[in-house]
Amino acid sequence: MLRSFSPLLWFHKVDKFFDFNLDQSPPTKEEVYGYEFYNKKVADGLLVSATMLRNRAKVEKSLNGTYRLVKKGVIYKDIRDFLSITSIPYSVFADPGTFTYANEFKLPDYLYDTDGLIDYYNDLNFDLAGSVDWPILDKILITRRGKRSSFDLNLKTKEMRRKLTLELASDFIKKCNKRKNLRFVPFGTIQGWSFDTYIESLKELLKMGYDYIAIGGLATSERFALDLLPLVWDEIQKSGTRPGMHLYARFPSPLAVREFLRYGVTSFDNTSPFITASRSPCSYIDPSIYFKMNNSWDCYNLKIPGIRSPFLRRAKKVLSEQDFLALGRLCSNTFGAFVNYSESGEIFYLKRLINLYYEMNCSLNDYRTRPLSGKKLGRLMDVTRSTLLKKPWLSCDCSSCMDLKANIVLTRNNYRIVHTFFHNSYIQYSRFVAELDRAMVEVPFEKYSWAEVDSLVKTKTEKI
Ligand SMILES: [Zn+2]
Known part of the structure; x- marks a missing residue:
């Protein structure tokens, strides 16, 4: 055995x-x-x-x-x-x-x-x-x-x-x-x-x-x-x-x-x-697919940096105080839209989230180690939209998906990454x-x- x-x-x-x-x-x-x-x-x-x-x-x-x-x-x-x-x-x-x-x-x-x-x-x-x-x-x-x-x-x-x-x-x-x-x-x-x-x-x-x-x-x-x-x-x-x-x-x-x-x-x-789990943009394994198939999006994540995240701390070094505050506000607003959507599930909030997520990614692009090309950004938005509409966490009976719901696809802090890791372990x-x-x-x-x-x-x- x-x-x-x-x-x-x-x-x-x-x-x-x-x-x-x-x-x-x-x-x-x-x-x-x-x-x-x-x-x-x-x-x-x-x-x-x-x-x-x-x-x-x-x-x-x-x-x-x-x-x-x-x-x-x-x-x-x-x-x-x-x-x-x-x-x-x-x-x-x-x-x-x-x-x-x-x-x-x-x-x-x-x-x-x-x-x-x-x-x-x-x-x-x-x-x-x-x-x-x-x-x-x-x-x-x-x-x-x-x-x-x-x-x-x-x-x-x-x-x-x-x-x-x-x-x-x-x-x-x-x-x-x-x-x-x-x-x-x-x-x-x-x-x-x-x-x-x-x-x-x-x-x-x-x-x-x-x-x-x-x-x-x-x-x-x-x-x-x-x-x-x-x-x-x-x-x-x-x-x-x-x-x-x-x-x-x-x-x-x-x-x-x-x-x-x-x-x-x-x-x-x-x-x-x-x-x-710790990789972007692919961290949450789709429970309905179970294993990786070539050239298919079988895993997802959304990344909305927190104001104290290492990513924004790096951006702070190269930004003026004013630009940094604007970027921090945009990330916070995007997170707020995510919470509204995850709590209500309403399409109105989803549209607002998608718009803010797009805007945030465009603003963050200058500070990434590997900036997203227009094509990659388009694909990221497609995957994000389809993930949120598909709600893959609903088809998983692991404790993390049942407890976190939409939050399981958001990579924002260590606990979320750890939950995604547990979910991936469970699926595998x-x-x-x-x-x-x-x-x-x-x-x-x-x-x-x-x-x-x-x-x-x-x-x-x-x-x-
Ligand atoms: Zn799960």
């Missing part, structure tokens, strides 16, 4: 009581994670990267020497406690957070300490947890004297990253096997930059005796991933083992779900619902579940048993 893990659902919160028409939180706001806000599943589990967790909480040792999490003076005994999933049977997948150090010449120090990493995974109660890997890119981005530039990785460096990834995987499983009371399923990760190097690494990893393996570095090309999978499956069969297999940052396109199943993939994670997960049901009937596949992970999760949730 194939499971979907989300690497960002736990990273973003929304205020349950935020008033989108007033654009403000009440005096006592209550921030919750997406999966707490939703009464339906948006993923099979959560992926928590060590480097990302350190951005959200202090990872420290308690007096008895075990790891715990501390945020704003509150102590959390483990990851389930921190993520408020004590009663939800989400499994938590942990990894080191590879992409955050992909551009570095050295791993963060604590990742060289395998025993420390095992303690961290074990003490914080993760369910599946991985060895340290280092992505092998053709180019990395480096900053010198404040300037970003790209730097080619030569073959020697690529091979060094591949070998270190294998050495750390070997050290990880050896040390895990020596532990008593290990409370997570360890997995080993490989990296490569060609079919040959991936298969070479895989052969070595399979010899190490892992029950779960992961393949990194496949985010950019689905074609490469799909061509690699039969070769990987061939090696797994030759080895006489049947480990679970995770593909990092790779959400399958509809047909690829079948290929994933056929070739033994058992889990994946991806950031695309968030990337889509629903599509995935439907595709998986079809694929399980259509393709022969060898079942992987999640029993070990599920029983760990069950024990942890029942204990509470």
Whole structure:
């Protein structure tokens, strides 16, 4: 069976009581994670990267020497406690957070300490947890004297990253096997930059005796991933083992779900619902379309900057006080028209909103990093008008669409982007579940048993 893990659902919160028409939180706001806000599943589990967790909480040792999490003076005994999933049977997948150090010449120090990493995974109660890997890119981005530039990785460096990834995987499983009371399923990760190097690494990893393996570095090309999978499956069969297999940052396109199943993939994670949500002009995925089709408008957003938005702050630097105030007023009036329309649904307000939205976009055009051409502006207006008339949020039963209504297509502040991200996750997960049901009937596949992970999760949730 194939499971979907989300690497960002736990990273973003929304205020349950935020008033989108007033654009403000009440005096006592209550921030919750997406999966707490939703009464339906948006993923099979959560992926928590060590480097990302350190951005959200202090990872420290308690007096008895075990790891715990501390945020704003509150102590959390483990990851389930921190993520408020004590009663939800989400499994938590942990990894080191590879992409955050992909551009570095050295791993963060604590990742060289395998025993420390095992303690961290074990003490914080993760369910599946991985060895340290280092992505092998053709180019990395480096900053010198404040300037970003790209730097080619030569073959020697690529091979060094591949070998270190294998050495750390070997050290990880050896040390895990020596532990008593290990409370997570360890997995080993490989990296490569060609079919040959991936298969070479895989052969070595399979010899190490892992029950779960992961393949990194496949985010950019689905074609490469799909061509690699039969070769990987061939090696797994030759080895006489049947480990679970995770593909990092790779959400399958509809047909690829079948290929994933056929070739033994058992889990994946991806950031695309968030990337889509934070992109303009396409951020809200149309629930009636479900997946991206080429050259079609399957996603929307309206952008009406707030007076304190980074965009208007940038414009302030180049505008006279008078022009800045005029622009701010125009944005506020457009937002006001949006609120009137979203509350009343009357065509009169829609016409006023469309006129003001057009005027605002023309005025903002001079300050955009990439100004809209006349053609693009025309298209933007067509999409905006048709989106508001079509009301796509009415055909979605996710908690964000039902709560925000028209506001879900307006990208104005973080909470809205986060809600759009949750909505996109929900749509993508629903599509995935439907595709998986079809694929399980259509393709022969060898079942992987999640029993070990599920029983760990069950024990942890029942204990509470
Ligand atoms: Zn929705």
